[in-house]
Amino acid sequence: MPDETPKIWPQPDGAPVSCTEKLVVLRENWEELRDVMRDAFEDAVLMGVDEGEMRRMIAEMAASLARPGEQ
Numbered sequence: 001m002p003d004e005t006p007k008i009w010p011q012p013d014g015a016p017v018s019c020t021e022k023l024v025v026l027r028e029n030w031e032e033l034r035d036v037m038r039d040a041f042e043d044a045v046l047m048g049v050d051e052g053e054m055r056r057m058i059a060e061m062a063a064s065l066a067r068p069g070e071q
Contacts, residue, residue: 005027009022009026037058040058041055041058
């Protein structure tokens with residue numbers, strides 16, 4: 001996972017999100033998510049979970065996220 005916050009947040013049509021308030025929220029959420037994922041990953045590996053398997057499980061979790069409004 002990149003340590004750097006994305007510089008462009010593409011919308012479905014490819015245009016970048018440009019609203020300042022939205023960009024602040026997106027940046028804050030990204031940084032919080034990165035920190036939580038890093039902590040969970042480090043804890044798991046330190047407790048004996050295989051590093052590759054933990055990466056796979058995190059990727060699967062991200063891939064399984066439902067679009068808002070879908071269950």
